[in-house]
Amino acid sequence: MTSDPDSSRQVVVRLDDVHKEYGHVKALDGVRLDIRAGEAVAVMGPSGCGKSTLLNMVAGLDRPTSGTVQVHGQDLGALNETGLALFRRRHIGMIFQFFNLIDDLPALDNVALAAQLTGTSARQARRRALELLDELGIADRKDAYPAALSGGERQRVAVARSLMNRPALLLADEPTGALDSRSGEQVMDLLIDLNQIGQTLLIVTHDPHLASRCASRLIEVADGRVSSESQLEPTA
Numbered sequence: 001m002t003s004d005p006d007s008s009r010q011v012v013v014r015l016d017d018v019h020k021e022y023g024h025v026k027a028l029d030g031v032r033l034d035i036r037a038g039e040a041v042a043v044m045g046p047s048g049c050g051k052s053t054l055l056n057m058v059a060g061l062d063r064p065t066s067g068t069v070q071v072h073g074q075d076l077g078a079l080n081e082t083g084l085a086l087f088r089r090r091h092i093g094m095i096f097q098f099f100n101l102i103d104d105l106p107a108l109d110n111v112a113l114a115a116q117l118t119g120t121s122a123r124q125a126r127r128r129a130l131e132l133l134d135e136l137g138i139a140d141r142k143d144a145y146p147a148a149l150s151g152g153e154r155q156r157v158a159v160a161r162s163l164m165n166r167p168a169l170l171l172a173d174e175p176t177g178a179l180d181s182r183s184g185e186q187v188m189d190l191l192i193d194l195n196q197i198g199q200t201l202l203i204v205t206h207d208p209h210l211a212s213r214c215a216s217r218l219i220e221v222a223d224g225r226v227s228s229e230s231q232l233e234p235t236a
């Protein structure tokens, strides 16, 4: 077995010597990382080691102090704030530990909004949102507001929202961190299914079970650096 079995696949994420400093804190200290199309990469490491900072750099939610971040062939440093927001909406899906749904909108509109923000008509957006909620098994909850949904349902709505624009890359920061084990397993199953149909994933987690179930490669971060990388055996 070679150490890089997918080297012919398109590079979706490329970090080159990325540093991020917050005052005196070196959150990232020279990170290099390539993620290829179809990979599912888990990032693990102790609290405060820089995992969320790394994810935020890839999402274009924050900019490196130095170094470059490319996603889907685009150098994020070359985009202004508006360009970055548009790029993120079109090409990157995000799932967070605490769902980040809009409380005042029912599930369907929370999902549909993601496409309306990229110029899709409300009608088309709602149609696709309903399809996704259906695929994720929560179409019957489409009119419910987030407060009335269980944690697992909220996360499935958030996953549907993240998929609305068929993103090249799906990012997840502790996607099961706020869920009970059963809901967490459902979200893991969802991530596995998505990866099996080709979705590229980058998942930050504290949970070795999530990493080993969902990821094909494990990256360990310590003190803002990649301390080790390993391929994971697929689980059945």
Ligand SMILES: Nc1ncnc2c1ncn2[C@@H]1O[C@H](COP(=O)(O)OP(=O)(O)OP(=O)(O)O)[C@@H](O)[C@H]1O
Pocket: 022, 025, 026, 027, 045, 046, 047, 048, 049, 050, 051, 052, 053, 054
């Ligand atoms: N906006 C910010 N301003 C100042 N310091 C920050 C900011 N964001 C992160 N940091 C610091 O950068 C370091 C890395 O933080 P980060 O959130 O990336 O860690 P993490 O690995 O995600 O931790 P956790 O597992 O607890 O979520 C920490 O020392 C943190 O305090």
Ligand SMILES: [Mg+2]
Pocket: 051, 052, 053
């Ligand atoms: Mg974090």
